[in-house]
Amino acid sequence: MTRSIASWLNEACEQLRQCDDNFRRDAETLLSWVLGKNRVYLFTWPEKMLTQEQENKLAESLVRRLKGEPVAYIIGEQEFWSMPFYVNRHTLIPRPDTEVIVEQALKHLPPDSRVLDLGTGSGAIALAVAKERRDCRIDAVDFSEQAIEQATKNRDRHCLENVSIYQSHWYQSVSGSFDLIVSNPPYIDAEDEHLSKGGLSYEPYSALVAEDNGLADIQHIVNEGQKYLNRHSWLMVEHGWQQKDAVQDIFIKAGYHRVTSVQDYGGNDRVTLGQNSE
Template sequence: MMQWSYDTLLKWGTNELTAHDVENAALDAWYLLEHIYGISRVDFLMRRSDSFDAAQMEKSTAYQALIRQRSEGFPVQYLTGSTEFMGLPFLVNEHVLIPRQDTEVLVETALSMMKPGCRLLDMCTGSGCIVLSLAKLGTVTWGIGADISEEALKVAERNRENLGLSQVKLVHSDLFGSVEGVFDMIVSNPPYIPTDDIEDLMREVKDHEPHLALDGSRDGLLFYRKLAEESGRYLVPGGSLLFEIGYDQGKAVSQLLDQAGFKDIHVKKDLAGLDRVVYAVKAAEDGGK
């Protein structure tokens, strides 16, 4: 059996991932080392060349197993079981999409529009990262995260408990089917990838993330149509509706909202300069549900 140290094990992991064309190989190798050994960067630098004892050697086997899974395309976040979003920790597994920085644009936009005492609905909540981040960082009196996937809601519930957000309720619902009440704000990151485009996604996404949370039908707009048509009945007059969108969907989604009677429709770009969020306001004269 080879005698490892932190340094040699990390180099092995990096080389293994690089050989399998894993993007950010060095960073992923580090994240997995940190996950298995619970080691900080400072501890690593102080002890990097020390030969492993028996307990550390045993853990090296687990590390090698995770590296091999990562080399086969398993997302590092699923291997560690967690990720960070809006500076908050979230548990993730194969039943939920991995929260991404792009979605932070949606949350930041919602925070900028949120008023005190907000009643919030997050449709297609997945891991709960949107509704829970808004409840933690904003002024949410009560909120609902709705999803059709019971397995996703189990993940969201654990995240809700970990963040101590009793004002958030999680609801098993096919869109608005089991949702009750009216809201000051509705947010959603619905499935929006056109069906035929899924096969062109990165292998980490197409092979491991849930297609239920990706597939937006033939043109990617199925859920936007339904949400645009139905959201007005669940929003107070003057309430806000915000969507995350694909980079080329800004015009189409804006038109859907216009046809549904929303006003003050805007498209916001992400840090890469691509359309990322569409938001609008329910016209006051439409009345409530």
């Protein structure tokens, strides 16, 4: 027996409300995805009956969500910078807070620039910048083959021909110099208790965790950065909300000028940037 749209939504909300703060939005997203329709459709046609196939797919999705799997992995997609991105278990789900680094990049980009995005994952930062600035050429790298595959699919989906995506262990396969380097590297400490909780446990460990209290990758990116930056060009990294002082220290010790940090929309220190002194 199948149910109507309204009845499935009510029952799904009842089940999800115990474990999911965004239970209504998540139930609607799953239903929209299975029906291949937008949210407006759900409220325009509440009495419409689901097919058995739709019921089965929804039942399977609901079980996955109830176990804690993020909706983005279930539906294979996440919106970032008002652009849809394909995501899977090999790529971090792009976060709204990461839009702060995109805003800072756009603010510091001279015309016809060359940009490097280190640890591109789904390609979120690189492709958002590329969309806004078609005059710029962007290199987006990641050491994960699966991330490169996903970022390439996203680039092709958005027809952004100004982005080159390739595999590299940080700067290892990168050549030339850049007018801006951006990175959202792994920055969580291996002992952080949040890693085993909620959605984080579904995301790739290598995208989240770094040695030295989460600072090892940031340290490497900042220390090596000046070799790849043009004169007076900027490097910016995303970091944890409690890492501002440590990250500023890394920039200053490495010899960057005008080191400063920017907060995310929740008022947490999120991005630190510095200018190449040479």
